[in-house]
Amino acid sequence: MKVYLVGGAVRDQLLNLPVKERDWVVVGSSPDELLQKKFRQVGRDFPVFLHPETNEEYALARTERKSAPGYYGFSCDFSKQVTLEEDLARRDLTINAIATDEQGQLIDPYNGQQDLKDRVLRHVSPAFVEDPVRVLRVARFAARFHYLGFKLAEETRSLMYTMVKRGELTHLVAERVWQEWQQSLEEKNPEQFIWTLRSCGALGVILPEIEALFGVPNPYRYHHEVDSGIHSLLVLQAAVALTNDPIVRFAALVHDLGKALSPMDNWPSHHGHEERGVTIIQSLCTRLRIPNDYRNLAVMVSRFHLNIHRLFELQAVSIVKILEQSDAFRRSSLFYNMLIACQADAEGCGKTVNYHQSKLWGYLLTECAKVNxxxxxxxxxxxxxxxxxxxxxxxxxxxxxxxxxxxxxx
Incomplete structure (x- = not known):
């Protein structure tokens, strides 16, 4: 029995990044042998075990063979005869297919170290096309490593495009789509998740609500970037600079979804897009089973963002009405998060702004809350x-x- 450190831990060590968790592959063993050593089995579809002392994950080396469409359409072999190289071959990207043995020696059969050096996200083998989740994972890694200069290999993008055309992505389950998207929102460049999906034609399949924004114009006097899709990604980037909270970042990204339903005859005007956006957000969150804390803030930002921007044009009675309708007196933290998303919206308009509205709205809420x-x-x-x-x-x-x-x- 031989044990190897694999995947993200090895990759992050080589990139001089903090290692958050370690995963291990066991070669030449069996479930019974690991159970005898007091490992605890947790995997149902294939043998994954928790170490009795460290609680780290140990998986038996395995191969995967496509047997049916979709995410679960695989048959696995985790016999003692499976080699480390065979196990690494089933991984998505070369940078994730590097291992170290117990002496610290690197095993890199698919040139992952070179791709780390060249800053390239590249598939390990043509079998990449067999798992639709890999499209999401590649997009997430693009969001994670963009700041280090990583680019997607064109041959990998081509395979992702092929998967889209074959309809493989229609087999993705809602929970996994949201899991990968939510994780990307925590990265330094979550907008790259969207750009990567769009570059291979996957965005229209996975997140058609966002794809629909591209090509929808905005008035130039408010939006120098003009395109609603580009504006939404600029707003997301602005939100990243303002907060680490993925809930606020999500709300910032989807705040203008209603513009996709604006009548073309009225373009570039989008009167009423706030409430149209609420309907789309509700549908999106239901479809992908997005948690209520994400839904609630996104709905609030969509509904109120224009009035938040127009603070200096409003009468006192309208301001109080907005504070009451948004439930700001009972859920002030939600209201303050909305202000952050609205500031991101203002800063994502392709021009420099001093968003005084945020501070004044906060002060108005604080003072009105003192009314006894x-x-x-x-x-x-x-x-x-x-x-x-x-x-x-x-x-x-x-x-x-x-x-x-x-x-x-x-």
Whole structure:
């Protein structure tokens, strides 16, 4: 029995990056032998075991053969005769198909080290086309390593295009699509996930809601980048600079989905795209089973982003109405995250902006929240009247702040 460190741990060591977790391959062993050594089996479809002391994953070396369409259409051989080279051959990219033995010697049968040096994402073998998840994984690695200068090999892009044309991506399950997309949102360049999928024709299959934005024009006076798809990716990049929170980044990316449904006769105007976007976001989140915390913020940003931008044009009563409709007084953290996404939207318009709206909206919320409901009750108000008086006092609070701000501006 021989044990090898494989995959991401070896790759990240060679890139001088922190190693977050280590995976091992066991050659020349069997499930019974590992169980006797007190390993705990966790894999159902193929033998994966947890080390009794380190809790790290150890998998028996295996080969995979395509036996049916889709993600699960594989038959596996994990007998003792499977070699390390055969196990590495089934991996997606050459940079992930490098191993080290117990003495620290590198085993690199598919030239992964050279591709690391050349900053290339390249498939290991033609068998790449057998697993549709690999298209998503390559896009995620593009998002992860773009800042290091990694590019996708054209022959790999060609294989991904072939997979799209064959319809392999229609077999992807919603949970896996979201898993890879969500992980990409945590990377330094999540926009590369979208660009990579689009470059091989996969975006229209996997995320048609985003693909539909490309080619939809924006008014030049607001958007120097003009194209709605490009704008959305610029907004995502701006969000990356503002926050590490993938929930905010997601909301920033999808805030303009409603523009894809704007009547072409009205282009480049997109009146009403906010509520149209809410409908699309709800459908997208249901289809991919995206968690509610992502859904809730994305819906809020889509619905309110134009009014957030137009703060200095609004009357006090409208401002309070927005604060109340967005539930800002009860869910202030959600509101503040919306402000971050809206700032990203403003900064993703192809021009430099000073987004004073964010600070002032935050101040208005803080001051309006100080209006004391208990004091209103103590003054003898009852029932619906309490709500009305609370609203009126919040409006008065906002008017006072706006008058002070306008005086300072003069």
């Amino acid at each position: 409901t208990k004091a209103i009750v103590a003054q003898g108000y009852e029932g619906e009247t309490i709500k009305q008086v609370l609203h009126q006092r919040r409006v008065a609070c906002v008017e006072l702040i706006l008058n002070s701000w306008k005086a300072n501006e003069k």
